[in-house]
Amino acid sequence: MDEPQEFHIAITTPSLAVAVLASHSGYSKQVIKTFMQQGAVWLSRGKHTRRLRRAKAALHSGDQLHAYINPDVLAASVPAAQLIADEGAYSIWHKPYGMLSQGSKWGDHCTISRWAETQLQPERPAFIVHRLDRATSGLMVIAHSKTMAQQFSSLFAQRKIEKKYQAIAMGDFSAQPQPLTVSLALNGKAACSHFYHLAYDSEKNQSLLDVQIESGRKHQIRQHLASIGFPIVGDRLYGQLPEGQSYSNDLQLCAYYLAFNCPVSGEAKQYRLSDDVLLSL
Helix, strand or coil: CCCCEEEEEECCCCEEHHHHHHHHHCCCHHHHHHHHHCCCEEEEECCEEEECCCCCCEECCCCEEEEEECHHHHHCCCCCCEEEEECCCEEEEEECCCCECCCECCECCCEHHHHHHHHCCCCCCCEECCCCCCCCEEEEEEECCHHHHHHHHHHHHCCCCEEEEEEEEECCCCCCCCCEEEECCECCECCEEEEEEEEEECCCCEEEEEEEECCCCCCHHHHHHHHCCCCECCCCCCCCCCCCCCCCCCCCEEEEEEEEECCCCCCEEEEECCHHHCCCC
16 A cells, blocks of 8 residues: 655746656656646645646746645545535535545545535535534535635524434433433533434334534534433444444434525525435434
């Protein structure tokens, strides 16, 4: 297995990006072009650094070219995201399990933002305004301008966007209060989740839950359910399986509902995943 490599090249004479990287890295120009499309190549010019995707981009003296080559990252693939609604200034997507919300210096081809950029017609830039864990599926808003991204970020910060989730948890939740509210601070920040029982499967000893949150801390739902003894099925980070058993499911957590007032028109908007893709026992 090839080890990750980094290349940092100071440009002293006008050059083409693909030629410079090919000569310094030993990879062919065609392979370099693939790396660039996958978001693993960056250009620093003055005080600004950005991803560089155009193989024939002209480099100037004083530029710096960076390549971050991790074969495992670049070989990864994810299922396709589904477009739920194209609202022009923003779009709503169903992010599948395994797809990332945002990329890293090593690449962005497995992210919902890059998927939206390449799949929408007409093509538009994509800006992330909230996140779902890699292991969580569900609805995401993608903004298509910096102004729209700021407006949605403000809506999320002010808790003016209603979010609902479904989760399948281990154990019988039917005897719990409806809702069961968990107010457990995470990383020193207040966090509040409300859990509603929907169904119970006695053979599997699993409960289907509806979840609403008042905050959006990292792994909030997963940590809150684990803290009260009802870890989410498939949660390899916070769940605890009996000795000798192994995980056979993906994380059973899905963001299925979003509602807000459109920042463009002011109209009330609601988006919900169809019943055939919701979680079930």
